[in-house]
Amino acid sequence: MRKILLCAALGFLAMGCSDNKTIDYAALAAKEYYDSLMAGNYGYYVDGFARQGSLPEDYREQLLVNAKQYVYAIREQRHGVNEVRIVGSKADSLSKTTNVFLMLCFGDSINEEVVVRMQEKDGRWMMR
Numbered sequence: 814m815r816k817i818l819l820c821a822a823l824g825f826l827a828m829g830c831s832d833n834k835t836i837d838y839a840a841l842a843a844k845e846y847y848d849s850l851m852a853g854n855y856g857y858y859v860d861g862f863a864r865q866g867s868l869p870e871d872y873r874e875q876l877l878v879n880a881k882q883y884v885y886a887i888r889e890q891r892h893g894v895n896e897v898r899i900v901g902s903k904a905d906s907l908s909k910t911t912n913v914f915l916m917l918c919f920g921d922s923i924n925e926e927v928v929v930r931m932q933e934k935d936g937r938w939m940m941r
Contacts, residue, residue: 839911840902842938843929847915851887851894855880863932863939892920900926909933910941 842861850858859876862868868876892915900914913929930941 837902837932839904839933839938840913843913843915843931843940844897844899847897847917847927847929847939850884851897852931853884855884861940863934882921887919891923894918895920911938912939 846858846861849861855877857871858880862876864895894917896918898916900916902911902913904911909932911931915927915929917927918924918927919925931938932941933939
């Protein structure tokens with residue numbers, strides 16, 4: 814009986830750990846956007862938003878300024894971000910989005926988990 818339960822548990826575990834390549838690509842894209850943001854590539858980060866093509870130029874400039882201020886504040890208060898880690902992701906088939914969970918590892922040894930909602934647009938994963 815124990816062997817049957819153990820085999821069933823391992824089977825369910827294997828099903829739960831199966832990789833979905835779509836989710837992996839969404840997580841890698843979210844990490845890339847946040848790595849770029851922390852490296853000071855604000856334009857790439859802002860262009861990673863799904864609706865960025867339809868934004869008025871002055872609003873895009875405001876987003877760039879906000880990104881710069883956010884990174885500056887993190888550098889001043891938390892000594893920057895040493896690493897951005899992918900914690901996990903979860904696809905939502907109804908809205909055709911993926912929630913990516915990233916861990917921001919700050920320079921002062923504090924970690925913060927953020928959720929980045931991703932959407933596939935023209936074959937590219939973008940932030941919502």
